[in-house]
Amino acid sequence: MPEQIRVRGSFSVPETELSWRFSRASGPGGQHVNTSATAVELSFDVAGSPSIPEPLRRRALERLAGRLVRGVLTIRAEEHRSQWRNREAAKTRLAAILAEATAPPPKKRIPKKVPRAINERRLENKRRRSQIKRERSARWY
Secondary structure (H helix, E strand, O other), X not given: OOOEXXXXXXXXXXXXXXXXXXXXXXXXXXXXXXXXXXXXXXXXXXXXXXXXXXXXXXXXXXXXXXXXEOOEEEEEEOOOOOHHHHHHHHHHHHHHHHHHHOXXXXXXXXXXXXXXXXXXXXXXXXXXHHHHHHXXXXXXX
């Protein structure tokens, strides 16, 4: 069975739905950097994936609209010197992005009435500060 990338709860992405491209990475690596393809580009078709349940797919497409090109999410990882570590970093990043994009919307905040005692305390403090300032200005005349 192919490896699964766990996103949230019962939702996971099989590795067979991912497509990989490799290229030379910029940055550290010495002579090794010019000969090996360590940079990783991971593509995942969010719009056409059968593993994403329909309500989560709609939510993900809506939230990731700015990052998708024709329904495909692309992640580039080149921070490590080895291709394997960059692949792992790209998978981790994909799981985090999909988890955030498919998260349920936050609960609406229900505004509560300010208790009368708190409001009276605030007004009393304002009166006290006002009185102090009035007394300061009265002294100088």
